[in-house]
Amino acid sequence: MVTRATPAVVIAAPASGSGKTTVTTGLVGALTAAGHTVAPFKVGPDYIDPGYHAVAAGRPGRNLDPNLVGENRIGPLFASGCTGADIAVVEGVMGLFDGRITDDPGTLGVGSTAHVAALIGAPVILVVDAGGHSQSLAALLHGFVSYDPAVRVSGVVLNRVGSDRHELVLRQACDRVGLPVFGVVRRDTALSVPSRHLGLVPAAERSADAVAAVAAITERVRAGLDVDAVVRLARSAAPAAAAPWSAADETADHRVEGRPVIAVAQGSAFTFGYAEHPELLAAAGAEVVAFDPLHDRLPAETAGVVIGGGFPEEHAADLAANEGLRRDLAEHVASGRPVHAECAGLLYLTSALDGHLMVDAVDARGAFGPRLTLGYRDAVAVADSVLYRTGERVTGHEFHRSTVEFGGDRAAAWAWRGAEGNAVDGVVARGVHASYLHVHPAGAPHAVGRFVKAAQEVR
Known part of the structure; x- marks a missing residue:
């Protein structure tokens, strides 16, 4: 049986530390608050980020990693994880094209966000850490848009923006390469989750604190993102998918x-x-x-x-x-x-x-x-x-x-x-x-x- 895939967006970034987890968690929470049933996913072997996704969505966060399960299982696992949902949000890993290094220099990173986005046919929104960026952001975005034609980079979220003037310059840079801005999140040190030696502190360890942190992140991201535009983007690309994994x-x-x-x-x-x-x-x-x-x-x-x-x-x-x-x-x-x-x-x-x-x-x-x-x-x-x-x-x-x-x-x-x-x-x-x-x-x-x-x- 072949079904239509659940509408989805992939939240990626040019590099680690850009704010993918914050934006993804907040977007999942905002979509849930708007009445959507959201299926959250994380690219790669990460265990911690899906815990925050689960708090925001009210359902388990799942992983998509071709290295661990094989390319052939990504579509079925995605379809299975989307059961009962009307939209999926997939958080990427590291930078968009960063994956497992192979001996073949012509092979893109295996298991990268780009790899998974191509396998499930979902559009990509880039989260850019705006600190230190100005007009040159256009050149950076041009490179990510043109690097791999199999990956559909469809827009940008500007994170940690410093001022109205800063936002204006960054929006002009995005316009220069034809990428819409789906949201702007201002710099806020309160929008953070405690971390330690292996990354974020798991949501299960923080219990009530994790719920409060997710609620705060959701409110801030919802105020800065055009959630309806994200939904329209997700619905614009829903390719055929394999039968759900069982x-x-x-x-x-x-x-x-x-x-x-x-x-x-x-x-x-x-x-x-x-x-x-x-x-x-x-x-x-x-x-x-x-x-x-x-x-x-x-x-x-x-x-x-x-x-x-x-x-x-x-x-x-x-x-x-x-x-x-x-x-x-x-x-x-x-x-x-x-x-x-x-x-x-x-x-x-x-x-x-x-x-x-x-x-x-x-x-x-x-x-x-x-x-x-x-x-x-x-x-x-x-x-x-x-x-x-x-x-x-x-x-x-x-x-x-x-x-x-x-x-x-x-x-x-x-x-x-x-x-x-x-x-x-x-x-x-x-x-x-x-x-x-x-x-x-x-x-x-x-x-x-x-x-x-x-x-x-x-x-």
């Missing part, structure tokens, strides 16, 4: 009976995860139950545990204080029941993190450090586990400032060749698969089915 279809060959309980860590310490993950778990036959490691015990009859990414280093003392859950998880691991842990989950399973006692299910110690590890990895599984068989390949993403020191011999989870040579990551032990590598479950749905099957078998 978690049930992806797991049809792996579904189990018996509804094994899969406990998924959530709460302030574990905020990183993709919306499709619990959907795939449920479609594979699991009963998905959320728990907060800061306060809860392991849910009754838990057969498998998923502990995703987040900021355990910010909550290490409270995680250590929940001794009951740490015992529950240690017993769960000792029994051979499956655990899927990524990044923060790996740290939580170690014996200690920055001197605070953790679960002690993995012979390792974690520590926060000064060095950022960031990038896509083409990885191969180097041990059979509850998720993968030896030799299976994935593309994943690393994003952390911590390190883990393993004790003694271990069976690593992954290996890959990087800029600094060959590397191994994580550990496979009993039913545990734990590593720094984030893998989008929609890119490896068979692994989700394998995990649920393992949980069913050890119930």
Whole structure:
């Protein structure tokens, strides 16, 4: 079945730090306030921005990343995420044409905002940080408009404008290249979200503060943007789209009976995860139950545990204080029941993190450090586990400032060749698969089915 795509706009920028997240969040909030049902998306592997989108839209924010799921799934995932919505807003990543660097100098960045905009056929609005710009903005915009004919740059939002005179000069520059101005947001230091070592503080950690911040951003952006004009632009390009992605279809060959309980860590310490993950778990036959490691015990009859990414280093003392859950998880691991842990989950399973006692299910110690590890990895599984068989390949993403020191011999989870040579990551032990590598479950749905099957078998 081929359907018409939901009208959409892509919010991009010439470079990082231009204000994409502020403008996107405010636009989503303004559209929602105007009565639209908005489907929000983020290009790339980012977990944090979709949390703010979700607050503004009242529905999950989702990711579109060809590197992690493949080009062929972008259209279906977009269509699936748009179910029930009348408009979609897609926030880009970095600069418009910035993506994964390949060995082919003639290839544009894979997984860039431009790449995704072309795949879904949506027009692009550029958010320009106006600070320091004057008439020369016309030359910058001319370059972005003409660089790739497959990308439809359709207008501009001028952000952090200093004065009426500044706005006039910038509008003249936009007129010179024939780009309409969809909005002007004046410089305002109050329009910011607290950040730390890996970017913005996740919305789930700020709870009421995040709601208030999104409301303030929405009000300011709504006052500065021509929201009706954005809607008209979105409706001007609605190409044919593939049938929506289906978690049930992806797991049809792996579904189990018996509804094994899969406990998924959530709460302030574990905020990183993709919306499709619990959907795939449920479609594979699991009963998905959320728990907060800061306060809860392991849910009754838990057969498998998923502990995703987040900021355990910010909550290490409270995680250590929940001794009951740490015992529950240690017993769960000792029994051979499956655990899927990524990044923060790996740290939580170690014996200690920055001197605070953790679960002690993995012979390792974690520590926060000064060095950022960031990038896509083409990885191969180097041990059979509850998720993968030896030799299976994935593309994943690393994003952390911590390190883990393993004790003694271990069976690593992954290996890959990087800029600094060959590397191994994580550990496979009993039913545990734990590593720094984030893998989008929609890119490896068979692994989700394998995990649920393992949980069913050890119930």
